[in-house]
Amino acid sequence: MSIATIDPSTGQLLKSFDEMTDRQVEEVLARAAVGFDTLRTTTFADRARWMTAAADLLEVERDDVARMMTTEMGKTYASAKAEVTKCAMGCRYYAAHAERFLADEPADAAAIGAVQAYSRYHPMGPVLAVMPWNFPLWQVLRFAAPALMAGNVGLLKHASNVPQTALYLDELFRRAGFPAGAFQALMIESSAVERVLADPRVRAATLTGSEGAGRSVAAIAGQHIKKTVLELGGSDPFVVMPSADVERAAEVAAVARCQNNGQSCIAAKRFIVHTEVFDAFTDAFVARMSALRMGDPMAEETDIGPLATERGRAEVEEQVQDAVRQGARVLCGGQRPDRAGWWYPPTVVTELTPAMRMYAEEVFGPVAALHRVSSYDEAIELANGTNFGLGSNAWTRDPAEQERFATDLDAGMVFINGMTTSYPELPFGGVGNSGYGRELSAQGIREFCNLKAVWVG
Numbered sequence: 001m002s003i004a005t006i007d008p009s010t011g012q013l014l015k016s017f018d019e020m021t022d023r024q025v026e027e028v029l030a031r032a033a034v035g036f037d038t039l040r041t042t043t044f045a046d047r048a049r050w051m052t053a054a055a056d057l058l059e060v061e062r063d064d065v066a067r068m069m070t071t072e073m074g075k076t077y078a079s080a081k082a083e084v085t086k087c088a089m090g091c092r093y094y095a096a097h098a099e100r101f102l103a104d105e106p107a108d109a110a111a112i113g114a115v116q117a118y119s120r121y122h123p124m125g126p127v128l129a130v131m132p133w134n135f136p137l138w139q140v141l142r143f144a145a146p147a148l149m150a151g152n153v154g155l156l157k158h159a160s161n162v163p164q165t166a167l168y169l170d171e172l173f174r175r176a177g178f179p180a181g182a183f184q185a186l187m188i189e190s191s192a193v194e195r196v197l198a199d200p201r202v203r204a205a206t207l208t209g210s211e212g213a214g215r216s217v218a219a220i221a222g223q224h225i226k227k228t229v230l231e232l233g234g235s236d237p238f239v240v241m242p243s244a245d246v247e248r249a250a251e252v253a254a255v256a257r258c259q260n261n262g263q264s265c266i267a268a269k270r271f272i273v274h275t276e277v278f279d280a281f282t283d284a285f286v287a288r289m290s291a292l293r294m295g296d297p298m299a300e301e302t303d304i305g306p307l308a309t310e311r312g313r314a315e316v317e318e319q320v321q322d323a324v325r326q327g328a329r330v331l332c333g334g335q336r337p338d339r340a341g342w343w344y345p346p347t348v349v350t351e352l353t354p355a356m357r358m359y360a361e362e363v364f365g366p367v368a369a370l371h372r373v374s375s376y377d378e379a380i381e382l383a384n385g386t387n388f389g390l391g392s393n394a395w396t397r398d399p400a401e402q403e404r405f406a407t408d409l410d411a412g413m414v415f416i417n418g419m420t421t422s423y424p425e426l427p428f429g430g431v432g433n434s435g436y437g438r439e440l441s442a443q444g445i446r447e448f449c450n451l452k453a454v455w456v457g
C-alpha cells in the first residue's frame, strides 16, 4: 500500500506522499543518533517540561488533530477528540512519574560484601516504533511519552494510511522543546523496516499491529539481538454469569465491541453468556447493537463510522460470510450497505462452531460472536480457547467468582464488571499470540532501559 490519506467514508484519495529516499532515511538515523547523545544528558526536569509542553499543544490543537484522524481512518470525531485528550493525559502522567519509576533501586549491600549496591536504569538509544492506524495518536504516545522521558529517542514508522498524523507527531515533540532528533517519523513502507531495524544505531523496536507484522519484526530484531515489545491484538472474551447486572453488561458490551468502529485490539469480541441469562442478555445486546447509528463520522449523532481500509472491510465481510455459509445465525447486521466508502454495520452472529473462522480469529470490525455456556468451567474453557490473550472481561456480582476469573482468565488484562481500557496507571499488554512486553505504568517505561547492576566495594 502506498503512503496516502484516503477518506474511508467515501473511498476518495485525498493526498499521497512520497516514500523517503535511502539518503533521507540515513539523515533521519544520523539525527536520531545525535539526538540520543543530547537527550540522554538532559535531566528529568528538562524532559518533564518539554513533555508537559507537548501535552499543552495537544490540548490546544485538539479539534484540528481530531479532524485529521477522522479524515484519515474514519473514527468518530467525538472519539478522536477523546483520544487527543487521553494523549495529553499520558504525557502529563510520565512527566510527573518518570523520575520515580527510574530511580536507583537499592539492593542488600551487606549480604553481597559491598559497601553499596543498587540497580540503575539507563536509556537504550533510538527505538523504532512500528505503529497501526486504529488509534493513530494514542498508540504512538503510549510509546513515545515513556520512551522520551527515559531519555530514549523515537523513530516512528506509522501505518501507511495515516501519514498526516505521522507528520504531526514528527513535529510535536520538536515544537514542545525536545532536542532535534528526539522523535522523528520515517515515511517508509513496511518493506523498508528491515533495513532500519538492522542499522546498528537502532537499539530496539516496538510494534503494535497484526501477528504477521509482529512475527516479521521480531524475527529481524532477533537476528540482530535487539529487544522487542509486541502488542498484536486479540479476540477478547466477555463473559456474563447469572449474578451479573445483565442490562448493564449488555449496554457496555455494545460499546466494548463497537468502540473505534470495532477496530480495537482490546475490544470485546467473543460474548460468552451463561444459559440462565442468555436470552435476556441477547435481547438487550442485539437491541443496543441495532440502535447504534452508523453515518458521517464527523456528525455528533454518529456512533459508528466506516472501517479504516477497504481490505479491512473485505476481511470482516469474509469472516461473517464464512460463518453464515457453515450455519451460523445472524441476529442483526451482516450486510454491507450499498454506498461508497468502507462501511459495515454492527452485527451479532451466534451458533458458531470451531470450523468457522470467526470462532478463533480476531474480527477487526463491529461484529460480535455470541456463545451460550452452561457453567463456569465451560465459560473459562471457551474464553481461553484461542491463541490470543490480550484483554478479558467477566461480569459477575459474586465476589468468589470475581476472584476465580481474575486468576483463571489467561490474558494480560482482566476487567470485572467493566470494559477493558488502557490506563497509564496499569500495565498494558498480552500473552500468547497477543504479544509480549508491557506498555504503560512503571513497567512500560522500564522496557526500553538497560537495568545496570552496580556493586561498590
Ligand code: NDP
Pocket (backbone or CB within 6 Å): 001, 130, 131, 132, 133, 134, 157, 158, 159, 160, 161, 188, 189, 190, 191, 193, 208, 209, 210, 211, 212, 213, 214, 216, 217, 231, 232, 233, 234, 264, 265, 312, 315, 362, 364
Ligand atoms: P498491520 O500489522 O499490517 O499494520 C500495523 C503496522 O505494521 C503498520 O505500520 C504497517 O505498515 C506495519 N507492517 C505491516 N507489515 C509489516 C512487516 N512485515 N514488517 C514491518 N512492518 C509491517 O495491520 P493492518 O493494518 O494490515 O491490519 C491487519 C490486522 O492487524 C487487523 O485486522 C487486526 O487484526 C490487526 N491489527 C491490530 C492492531 C492492534 O491494535 N493490535 C492494530 C491494527 C491492526 P504499513 O501500513 O505500511 O503496511
